[in-house]
Amino acid sequence: MAVAAPQTRHAEHEGPPVRPTGRRRWTAGGWLRVAWIVPLAFLLVPVLVLALRHWLSYPSSPFSVLNPLDDSGWNDDFWRFAKQDLQPLITTWTVVVPFAFLAGIGGFDYWAYWISGRPTRPEDHSGHGARTWRDYFRVNTDHKVIGIQYVVTTIIFFIAGGLLAMFLRAELAKPGMQIVDPQGYNGLFSVHAALMIFLFIIPAFAGLGNYVIPLMIGAPDMAFPRLNALSFWLLPIAGLMMLSSYLVGPFAAGWTNYVPLAVQQPEGNLFFQMGVQWAGASSILTALNFLVTIITMRAPGMTFWRMPLLVWANFATSTLVVIATPFIAGSQFFILFDRVLHTNFFDAGEGGYPLGYQHIFWFYSHPAVYIMMLPGFGIVSEVISVFARKPIFGYRLMALSLMAILILGFSVWAHHMFVSGMAAWLRVPMMVTTMIIAVPTGIKVFSWLATLWEGRIRFKTPMLFALGFVSMFVIGGLSGVYLGSIPIDIHTSDTYFVVAHIHYVLFGGSLFTIYAGFYYWFPKMTGRMYNEALGKLHFWLTFIGFNATFFPMHWIGVRGMPRRVADYDPQFANWNLIISIASFFLGASTLVFLYNMLVSWRSGEPAPGNPWRALTLEWQVSSPPPVFNFDEIPQVVGSPYEYGVRGARHAVLNGAPTTQGREAAPMEESVP
Amino acid sequence: MRRRAVIQMIGIGFLAGIVTGGVAFFIPWLPDQASEEAKAIDAAYWFVVIICAVIFALVAGVSLYSCWKFRAPPDDEDDGSPIHGHTGLEIYWTAVPTILVTAMAVFSGFALAAAEDLPDKHGTIQVTAQQFAWSFTYPELDRTEGELVLELDKPMQLVLTAKDVIHSFWVPEFRMKQDAVPGVETTVPITPIKLGTYDVICTELCGLGHSVMRARARVLSAEDYAKWAAGDSGDSAETTTGEGGDTSTEGR
Numbered sequence: 001m002a003v004a005a006p007q008t009r010h011a012e013h014e015g016p017p018v019r020p021t022g023r024r025r026w027t028a029g030g031w032l033r034v035a036w037i038v039p040l041a042f043l044l045v046p047v048l049v050l051a052l053r054h055w056l057s058y059p060s061s062p063f064s065v066l067n068p069l070d071d072s073g074w075n076d077d078f079w080r081f082a083k084q085d086l087q088p089l090i091t092t093w094t095v096v097v098p099f100a101f102l103a104g105i106g107g108f109d110y111w112a113y114w115i116s117g118r119p120t121r122p123e124d125h126s127g128h129g130a131r132t133w134r135d136y137f138r139v140n141t142d143h144k145v146i147g148i149q150y151v152v153t154t155i156i157f158f159i160a161g162g163l164l165a166m167f168l169r170a171e172l173a174k175p176g177m178q179i180v181d182p183q184g185y186n187g188l189f190s191v192h193a194a195l196m197i198f199l200f201i202i203p204a205f206a207g208l209g210n211y212v213i214p215l216m217i218g219a220p221d222m223a224f225p226r227l228n229a230l231s232f233w234l235l236p237i238a239g240l241m242m243l244s245s246y247l248v249g250p251f252a253a254g255w256t257n258y259v260p261l262a263v264q265q266p267e268g269n270l271f272f273q274m275g276v277q278w279a280g281a282s283s284i285l286t287a288l289n290f291l292v293t294i295i296t297m298r299a300p301g302m303t304f305w306r307m308p309l310l311v312w313a314n315f316a317t318s319t320l321v322v323i324a325t326p327f328i329a330g331s332q333f334f335i336l337f338d339r340v341l342h343t344n345f346f347d348a349g350e351g352g353y354p355l356g357y358q359h360i361f362w363f364y365s366h367p368a369v370y371i372m373m374l375p376g377f378g379i380v381s382e383v384i385s386v387f388a389r390k391p392i393f394g395y396r397l398m399a400l401s402l403m404a405i406l407i408l409g410f411s412v413w414a415h416h417m418f419v420s421g422m423a424a425w426l427r428v429p430m431m432v433t434t435m436i437i438a439v440p441t442g443i444k445v446f447s448w449l450a451t452l453w454e455g456r457i458r459f460k461t462p463m464l465f466a467l468g469f470v471s472m473f474v475i476g477g478l479s480g481v482y483l484g485s486i487p488i489d490i491h492t493s494d495t496y497f498v499v500a501h502i503h504y505v506l507f508g509g510s511l512f513t514i515y516a517g518f519y520y521w522f523p524k525m526t527g528r529m530y531n532e533a534l535g536k537l538h539f540w541l542t543f544i545g546f547n548a549t550f551f552p553m554h555w556i557g558v559r560g561m562p563r564r565v566a567d568y569d570p571q572f573a574n575w576n577l578i579i580s581i582a583s584f585f586l587g588a589s590t591l592v593f594l595y596n597m598l599v600s601w602r603s604g605e606p607a608p609g610n611p612w613r614a615l616t617l618e619w620q621v622s623s624p625p626p627v628f629n630f631d632e633i634p635q636v637v638g639s640p641y642e643y644g645v646r647g648a649r650h651a652v653l654n655g656a657p658t659t660q661g662r663e664a665a666p667m668e669e670s671v672p
Numbered sequence: 673m674r675r676r677a678v679i680q681m682i683g684i685g686f687l688a689g690i691v692t693g694g695v696a697f698f699i700p701w702l703p704d705q706a707s708e709e710a711k712a713i714d715a716a717y718w719f720v721v722i723i724c725a726v727i728f729a730l731v732a733g734v735s736l737y738s739c740w741k742f743r744a745p746p747d748d749e750d751d752g753s754p755i756h757g758h759t760g761l762e763i764y765w766t767a768v769p770t771i772l773v774t775a776m777a778v779f780s781g782f783a784l785a786a787a788e789d790l791p792d793k794h795g796t797i798q799v800t801a802q803q804f805a806w807s808f809t810y811p812e813l814d815r816t817e818g819e820l821v822l823e824l825d826k827p828m829q830l831v832l833t834a835k836d837v838i839h840s841f842w843v844p845e846f847r848m849k850q851d852a853v854p855g856v857e858t859t860v861p862i863t864p865i866k867l868g869t870y871d872v873i874c875t876e877l878c879g880l881g882h883s884v885m886r887a888r889a890r891v892l893s894a895e896d897y898a899k900w901a902a903g904d905s906g907d908s909a910e911t912t913t914g915e916g917g918d919t920s921t922e923g924r
Binding site: 182352 | 701702734742744755756777832837842847855856873883
């Protein structure tokens with residue numbers, strides 16, 4: 001049974017936010033407070049760390065060589081020693097400065113007031129909802145504002161990660177080294193992967209979910225709005241941290257960061273270890289929020305079996321995040337301890353076990369593949385059903401297969417380690433589970449195809465991306481079956497075949513679904529329509545560029561080109577040149593997307609409430625929705641996918657049934 | 673009408689099958705097959721390729737057909753048929769893939785056993801990986817070389833370890849790959865069946881010299897191998913013998 005959400009008329013409490021004036025502006029939460037608190041924390045850290053080391057008589061304290069009488073060479077010595085001290089300094093900075101930033105922006109204000117006994121303002125929603133563009137740069141508790149903050153932030157990191165990939169391909173266009181040195185090259189692909197995974201795919205889904213889930217289940221907001229705001233602000237911290245590794249030389253041991261290489265690497269590696277902590281904290285908090293929201297805040301009548309599949313998908317994903325993400329946090333903390341505190345978790349010479357790292361890492365990072373896939377499955381289920389004008393085929397099996405993937409996902413991690421030298425007996429059981437997980441995935445693909453069957457398919461941009469996803473993901477899934485078979489994996493592991501496979505899964509899979517989601521909910525989020533012709537152009541350029549870039553990688557991988565190499569055998573020169581040219585084409589296609597989004601957001605046609613004639617609840621309110629989503633909590637009375645069923649209803653809203661099927665007329669509600 | 677639809681669909685499926693089959697079978701995917709182990713691995717490869725190609729052709733056929741056949745005419749406001757599911761069909765597409773993946777897993781399991789099956793009578797070579805070089809110690813000959821020299825048709829057990837970080841031993845023509853891990857001894861069997869010179873490639877990111885961490889693998893006939901074992905460096909001018917390249921035997 002769904003639990004009724006507490007039904008308060010928030011709108012009455014709503015007033016224009018009271019901004020402090022005069023000197024109070026410097027102490028109130030916001031960018032002015034950030035402007036002094038962050039530099040202060042930044043300066044305080046070296047003073048404390050160096051003073052502590054000096055006081056404890058650490059030999060490498062730069063103050064120990066500081067001799068004011070000798071003004072000739074102490075400067076050099078000082079900086080040489082200071083550089084030895086860089087690791088503890090960076091570690092402390094990456095812990096303290098983000099907290100200072102969060103405190104400055106006001107992420108902890110409510111709790112700080114509450115703890116210190118100062119009056120809190122529980123019913124003051126001055127930080128809720130966006131009235132001007134400036135509200136998007138403040139701590140805001142409205143899930144719709146946070147959703148847009150997430151999406152825009154992740155697109156920025158997507159561009160950064162994409163540019164790194166362009167440099168990568170430029171270097172690989174010819175054999176030999178032309179643009180960067182080998183360490184720089186290793187940095188390029190490491191930062192590219194880390195940004196795309198931790199700062200784009202995972203949080204982009206979190207952002208879309210943030211915007212859409214409360215609307216879809218008929219809730220006024222997320223269960224913990226203040227926690228929601230905090231989880232967003234953790235994200236730019238993680239991204240800037242990973243990028244700022246370029247200040248000391250980027251982390252260059254791959255996003256997998258295998259030990260002992262990771263321990264041996266220069267200081268830049270610390271930025272990855274700490275960046276993952278902040279990104280991980282962000283996704284764990286968001287996942288908890290999703291779980292509590294989905295379990296407790298569904299509108300009356302919204303039983304689990306009436307939830308849209310996107311909600312199911314985020315339910316499964318959030319469970320994965322909460323269980324799995326602490327494992328990568330732990331694995332990176334162990335490396336941090338090995339590096340900074342000189343522990344020996346992974347040092348074979350001191351009794352450590354390097355393969356132990358891989359087990360912990362993949363115990364997160366394989367479920368992470370599903371964290372990056374399941375929300376996409378949800379988006380595609382919504383889009384295909386709406387644009388084929390048909391109920392989703394086999395709804396219950398679709399939901400159950402998500403749960404099956406969730407459970408099986410924890411039993412396949414060691415298929416990344418078939419050639420690693422781990423316990424040999426573990427390989428065959430892991431191969432069997434890996435093969436079996438293809439079954440629920442297959443069920444989903446077949447059900448989407450069956451949903452198309454006898455539909456009335458409209459090829460709008462979201463639908464093109466959803467169909468592109470299904471076809472590309474089938475290739476990525478089948479190459480996954482190749483890699484799941486141990487004998488084939490022995491040959492293809494760590495080759496370009498794997499590079500091709502993961503890009504078919506994460507680009508042709510996740511990214512296509514993210515694009516589908518961006519286009520599909522763009523009218524809802526911005527209140528404006530995107531340009532359909534440009535959207536279609538973007539799809540076709542991306543689809544062609546993607547296949548031209550990544551399909552040949554299967555071949556060069558099987559033929560013998562290892563991955564993560566800055567230079568390669570001249571026999572692969574022609575193909576690499578072709579791939580590089582295709583990748584620039586692919587990169588350029590993103591410009592069409594960005595142009596379309598920016599121009600349409602500014603001056604697109606105003607969007608009606610329900611431009612796609614969809615049944616789910618988020619389309620039953622205006623575009624963009626009112627601050628508290630629904631004037632009255634809707635009453636859910638049926639399935640969300642009853643296209644073509646005469647007289648079927650999903651929900652009763654404001655006393656009227658939701659629009660559906662043929663009777664649907666776009667609800668022309670004005671934009672506030 | 674119904675029959676025409678079936679024929680059209682089979683036609684599209686057939687086309688998809690031809691394209692998929694062409695990509696799978698007419699492009700020379702695999703490198704030369706130069707070891708006994710490669711036979712087992714290639715068998716598994718082709719077994720999986722055939723099943724996957726059929727599945728892909730089927731999916732591609734159905735999706736292309738649906739997109740073409742069920743596209744809505746412009747300005748059409750109708751909904752599709754309200755089909756909610758079909759239990760029989762759902763049982764089929766759960767059961768059939770389960771059987772297929774089980775078949776692939778079982779076949780792969782046997783292929784793995786065949787590839788790793790090493791006769792009792794085999795030689796041993798110690799392989800040591802370090803940033804960014806390979807060294808090969810031949811215990812029977814009591815010497816260490818920078819290249820892997822194998823005798824045709826003679827099964828060999830390679831015992832790998834690493835000095836600094838994780839590396840990975842791969843010879844594409846032998847199909848075999850195995851990580852070399854510090855503090856751990858891993859093994860990989862190789863039985864060369866084709867004369868020639870191949871590349872030993874490091875496939876685990878090991879630092880800035882990763883892409884140039886290569887060595888040569890030579891497969892010699894019995895008499896050439898005997899000559900080489902007797903101290904002749906064979907056709908290789910740069911191969912060091914005896915104490916020359918012997919820097920990596922300590923600790924082994």
